[in-house]
Amino acid sequence: MAEPVPVSVTVNGRRREAKVEPRLLLVHFLRNTLGLTGTHVGCDTSNCGACTVHMDGMAVKSCTVLAVQADGSEVTTIEGLGTGDALHPVQEAFWASHALQCGYCTPGMIMASADLLERNPDPSESEIRHALEGNLCRCTGYHNIVKAVRSAAEAGRAAEAAPIEVPEPPRATPQAGR
């Protein structure tokens, strides 16, 4: 086993420090080191997307990122998506649209959907389907997930009635071997 190395990651707004094996995956850092078990593992090959979190403002599959690569980053997990007791509009829409059954893919699906709406606040059905093709669901047949993302988009548009154009901040890209 290689020597543990220190990492510092801001998770859901709080700075977390730990010494980790270099091979530790970010998803296991979140789940086992920090106890944030809302992020799930469904495959070994980055196909299913159950482990999707936001890292520096971008959706990543946390089974494909090493904890050491996240050093210095800001990570948001499903536990940090809402504010206080209030649900995020995507969470609200998933509940209202019956967009989940067993719930296992749901945290990743919600994180991927929230990421889509950040980049594209008014996606078409086809854009939603293609944006979510890296997240697998075996229960819902996707129909209600697509509906939920559409309705979250519509709710978001209604909430942002004021037509002020705000330039989007430059998006950070996770770098390998940082």
Next chain:
Amino acid sequence: MSIVDETRTGGNGFVGQALKRKEDPRLITGRATYVDDMVMAGQLHVAFVRSPEAHARIVSIDASAALERGDVEAVFTGEDMTDMAAPCVFFWKPPGVDVRVPDHWPLARGKVGYVGQCVAAVVGTDKYSVVDAAEQVVVEYEPLPVVVDPEAALEDSSPAVHDEFGTNNVFEWSIGGGDVEAGLAEADVVVERRIVNHRTAGAAIEPRGVLATWQADRLTLYSSTQIPHIARVVLSIQLGISEDRIRVVAPEVGGGFGSKLQVYGEEVFACYAARKLNRPVKWVATRSEDMSTTHHGRDNITYAKLGAKRDGTLTVIDAKVIQDCGSYHLIEGPVIPTFASCVITGCYQIPNVKCDVVGVFTNKFTTDAIRGAGRPEGIHVIETMIDQLAAELDMDPLELRRKNFIPADGFPAALPHGMVYDSGNYQGSLAKLLEHVDVEAFRREQAELRERGVYRGIGFSTYVEICGLAPSRVLGPPVWGLQGGYFESALVRVLPTGSVAAYTGTSPHGQGHETGFAQIVADRLGVTPDQVEIMHGDTAAGPFGKDTYGSRTLAVGGEAIVRATDKVVEKAKRIVAHKLEAAPEDIEVRDGKFSVKGSPDKAMALADIAAEAYIPTDLPEGLEPGLDETAFYDPENFTWPFGAHACVVDVDVETGKVKVVRYVAVDDCGPAINPLLIDGQVHGGIVHTIGQALYEQVVYDAEGQLATGTFVDYALPSAAEIPMFETDRTETPSPVNTLGVKGVGEAGTIGATPAIGNAVIDALRPLGVTFINLPYTPMRVWQAIQEAQGSGGGPRPTEQGRELDEQGRGPGFGPTTPEGGQL
């Protein structure tokens, strides 16, 4: 977080509403607890050493290097576990049928029969390091001849998967009625096809996982399972621990689809090791472990003959099903194809019926129940054959269906092979489907598109399924031979403050039990669903139950809930009548209160009644304290949901790629308890089957190596491949239970494959393609087009390495005899 309008005070009317689910707040916020989310002080992790050989003798196992590691607690092999009380418990002993059952242990003893079989287990302190240690265990194998093709396995020349039997024949089973020979003789046209239902995986997104603890001489197993109650029985038998000292808990379960209707060796091993080491023991499958050793489904070949008079009147169906069982059984695998035979006549009146089933050992992993479990295969056969026959008769396939449907006034319908369909209206569901699908308009569109080189086709299926698995007297030992009862239990407990906890012996993994059952209980008790907590998935929480599979939760478990609730209501009425000086029969539940008929102001709320029941100072003479009732329910019959599906596909004739562009489903599962949940089940079932029809296949090569061990090779459909669905319902109540419900969890998987397949053929008929077997992958479809066009097209499609002719028939077409010869 409430699921109902806050201003409502409760009372009748929640049943039938599309309420949001009670389960969801924890699931959408990451607060749910699946097995892998649980941590116990001192817990150990397991990594299994698995066989890379499909068939081999184990010569030696050297675990010395692993045992020298400071982070390894123990290494077990099969020889270390000879104090197990019994091998895997197998539940099917049909009367008069000999089923060959090889001993199947959690860790192999002397020999392996499939790739991935557990040979040794390393138990240690760290999740990552046990995997390192398992790689240090050296196993020497002496390879043995391998057989993967079930038809080849039946031949005398085949290697035997199990020496002790001297044959790969697992069992032979038959059902029928009428006179098949006479039916064939009477027919003007007989269509024969070899129909393949290929091997698929359940592929729940949560892999299997277990956490076992041994504390105070008691075993507790937390398992990602559909069947905690059955698991307790199995653990008791295999480990020799009395049932009263075992508790099995199914926490949040991340999907099942039949694949967790099982008690796996890894589960039993974790319990064994926890007891031996006196420490909590945890194991969670990787996806590759899950793909290789979570039971597969389908994988049968049916030789079918369907005969009719020239006017389309069906005279006979004669089917022989060859089921690939893999090398070992788990709890019930070989029974699954017998459920195909139940629905082999579909929605039709066919006077002469025969369905033979033969099971076969091969050097592959076990097949068992996957969503639909036999019924998708049976319906795929009959609905494919109906379209094939219609083409032979030059008849509209919908007209052929209508001509032979069991009429709506023909229920209950006793069929020649012993089935009694409870209720149905097949004409009604097809008519409803055609309100959504304008076939004439489609044909015009299809013709226009063909002129532009777009090959669009439409396919239909009208299905019936056997659901509500119970009744014990049919499924149980004397008739079908499953060694258990198939009732359901429920407990309804009004607590001292008036809140309600209801327990079900069924065990959810995504279906929405907590919401649907709460709606039923709330209506009867005059409260809101928010006030009813549904307990499930814990053998310590209530009476013995029979868990969730076979679309039984509502039809069997729901009726048990009704009966337990009604007992509570009866007792509550006696208390209210006593307090309000009225007769019990004059008390009614209204507007959230138990009130005297005609005097709504003379009423008591449930909380007041609970206070009387639990502070029992003034109860009616002879009435016991408490407000807590149990019910067991075993129905008289199965339920028989049905429906009509239509699928529109586009086939790219240059590449063979099939795309589903429209899907319309009309399903009848009786009255809706919660329409939201029904639609969700239908959508999921259809996509499961679009996957089966177009993308998914578990593939073994000729050496028995699994070629589809990850989600890279085993292609689940993603959102990008799937259209929006159009769903509608008809409601034909079942006379079997008081709710009239039939079950809907498997409907989508049962109706969809033939609708897709018939659509593919409809698209390609102008090119001369008349038949293609599942799955409709680009290569298989493209080759069928090339062959039909006479342009060669490279190697023919094969199944298990066998070349097929244009009718999908293998060499020496015809059913094999039980002895392995040709009929």
